[in-house]
Amino acid sequence: MGHVTPVRTYLLVYVALLVLTAATVGAAFLPLGPLSVVAALAIAGVKATLVLLWFMHMRESSRVTWILAAAGLAWLLLLILPVIVDYLTRGWVLAPKGW
Amino acid sequence: MSERTALLEPQFDRLEQQREASSIGMWAFLASEVLFFGTLFAGYAVYHTLFPEAFQEGSRMLVWPAGAVNTAVLLTSSLTMALAVRAARTGSRSGALLFLLATVFFGAVFLGIKGWEYADEVHKGHVPAGLGSLFGWAGTEGPDAPRTDLFLTFYFIMTGFHALHMVVGLGLMLWMAWTVLRSPIDRAAGPVEMTGLYWHFVDVVWIFLFPMLYLLGLD
DSSP: OOOOOOHHHHHHHHHHHHHHHHHHHHHHHSOOTTHHHHHHHHHHHHHHHHIIIIISOGGGOOHHHHHHHHHHHHHHHHHHHHHHHHHHHTTSSOOOTTO | OOHHHHHSOTTOSSHHHHHHHHHHHHHHHHHHHHHHHHHHHHHHHHHHHHOHHHHHHHHHTSOHHHHHHHHHHHHHHHHHHHHHHHHHHTTOHHHHHHHHHHHHHHHHHHHHHHHHHHHHHHHHTOSOHHHHHHHTOOOOOSTTHHHHHHHHHHHHHHHHHHHHHHHHHHHHHHHHHHHHHHSOHHHHHHHHHHHHHHHHHHHHHHHHHHHHHHSTTOO
16 A cells, blocks of 8 residues: 555644645734635635645545646536636626627 | 455455446546536536526625635535545544544535525525425516526525535435444545545535626626
8 A cells, every 4th residue: 555644644634724724814804805705715725735745645545646647626617717807807898789 | 354455345356446346436436426517517518608697696696605605614624524534544544534523514504504595595586486386485687587486496496506516415425424323434535435436526516606696886
């Protein structure tokens, strides 16, 4: 089964996840305006990366696993981003009357 | 028959290949799960963009400390899950069993807190009016109620599907505990690792749900 991660590493990742959870709550109380969404997603992204790399062992996984994980992320972005861009840019271009 | 060949299913040449195949199958399933939750995230993103104030008002109806505690509980269950996989990999049957049951415990605590939250929201009338009238509960009121209801609908559907995944996960963990008891630990290690991937995935979904649903409009 190959390499075994030391218990101490798992505990460190766990503590980091708890600290980041506290950070995301703290950031929510700051008057960041529209940046608060960015901060929340960035912290959640770091937390998810920690879980993926250490708890889900992606660090030791084969390239095929990485491709599948990347495909999941790529399709997710393809699902969300164009839809958001559509809604954000509606009304930017006004078609002439009668169209 | 040597011990090594006893672990190998007939369709595989080598143990490494067998392990790789199950891992790839699990990751492909998880990628499809990403898209399942992804549609909900996309819908949420659109309506959050359109009605930011109503979403903040809806978010303030939730008990954010309960969500924060639940995040910590779920992260703890992920730690015990990782330790269960580690114990199974290193051949410790009692360790694997102990940490699997700890994972079940923390998962159950999470669902308990979630259930308390749902009851609290029904009690306070913080449910979409449509859902309220369906079950005879008081729903949200006020001029912005339809838009706040939209947030609450996302909240109940997203956390509801997440909780459903938790229930499935708890069933899998109990199954794995049974497997660890019944079969040799080196045979159980693979399945324990695969169910662990599922459990951590459900944790990752919650990591995004928590700030999106609970932490809007606190500043």
